[in-house]
Amino acid sequence: MSDTRATAGVGGAHWAWWTVAGFAALVAWSAHGTRVDVGALLGAEGLGQMTAYVAGLFPPDVSPPTLRDAALGAFETFAISFVGSVLAVGLGFSLALVASRTVLYRGILYAGERLAPAGRAGRIGIYALARGSLNALRTIPEILWALIFVFIVGLGPFAGVLALGVHTAGVLGKLFAEVIEDIDPRPIEALQATGASRLAIIVYGILPQAAPQFLSYALYRWEVNIRAAAVMGFVGAGGLGQRIHVAISLFHEHQLLTLLLAIYVIVTVVDALSAYLRARLL
């Protein structure tokens, strides 16, 4: 008995050692592959360049035209993140409903019900399709979506809205579907026992239970999206990012600092708004 435990212990120690070694090897290999050069970053030359660049940013450009442009950009970025997030919630929610097994073909809603094999197969197909679409939307990063939509609808904030909308729909749709599959089935069983239809049960029993988590996830993604909205301008999808890209390319350092400060302000505002809504609604 004690023998077997001792061997198991040694085996466990070996396993832990191999994990650490494997992890270290992976870090070393990746660092080599990405040409990590700590000297270039923290050596005298690197540090000098860094300080020079940061010092060159000061003072921020506070001339009225720049301020107006920064304010406009900040507003545009805010609007992109907001409309994009609203679009994502709508699209993600619609897909989440059909990406939930418990809504489509199994669990308490289908207890006592007899789905014909063909109908069941069809529903599993719809589920797989919805899950697949959510994965596709999610795995393509916002910035790639932005490039695609700039190509389709042209330069400007609308491309940014669409990019954020579809990518975040993929993220939220998966999360929403998990929330739906995870709710307490007991109230659902009770509603079903009154003879309620499945749609009525979804409206009356599933959504009220899921709503707080839907809201919480949506607010969190909005906070993520305000940062993403600032970056997407780099590929021409409007907002502060587009102006920052121009400022960097043309070496307008003082304007750049003003725009960076504008990002700081707008991100802080959205975080505060989100925290306020969270406290009020949840």
Add this chain to the structure above:
Amino acid sequence: MYALSDVRKVFGNDAPALDGVSLTVGRGEHVAFIGPSGAGKTTLFRLLNLTLRPTAGVLLIDGVDVAALDGAGLRRARRRIGTIYQQHNLVGRLRVVHNVLAGNLGRWSLSTAVASLMRPRAADAARALEQVGIPEKLWARTDELSGGQQQRVAIARVLLQDPDVILADEPVSSVDPSLALTIVTLLRDLSHQSRKTLLVNLHSVELALGYFPRIVGVREGRIAFDLAPDEVTPELLGALYAGHSDATRQLDRIHDGIGSYGTACRPLPGFSK
């Protein structure tokens, strides 16, 4: 109302939860089901309220074989059966008014259901809450109520549903004895007034024998006995609960005349009191 013959229910590869259950319940009858936990009482109720289907055997409701029901027909049949659960099974985040009105869901169209969430017809819910004794809780958040109040909300929901049968699965296991008595009396009186059939699963033998004219004992998925309360002997109860120490203690207390419900329950045959 119900006619079961040789009903069997098996979950997966487990031993059958119910086996060889035959039972007839007439319209307007009041029946209490007792037996140790795990005996299959809850499974039986989930068959009776059409949440589950029998694996084998025949379950007739008013002469209609439920095996033939599906889709809309199944929902219509469910509408006539109201269920009250041990855990209330209410939507905690909705207000009481919505949980009560949910009794209408079997009749309502989807648009009516959605409209009710926006503008509930509060008067209907208020009337039902009046009957169960908590009219002041109409607009309260359901998960802020006590266990006993939630059970009353669940009863009000069944009143709105206005079914032919009320199934109550351990309705008083999570409330204190005095409240248990009130709720059992409430269920009995409400179903008596409206001539509804009432089937109750009870953890408390004392309540069952004291308040129901027909007692069905269930053990290991089978019906052990089906008798009037004064025919239920201590020996039958001892055999029903054999091997279940909690329940045996309960029987001992009744035997010694120190049951939880005092003089409210009439003395039981064969027991000192």
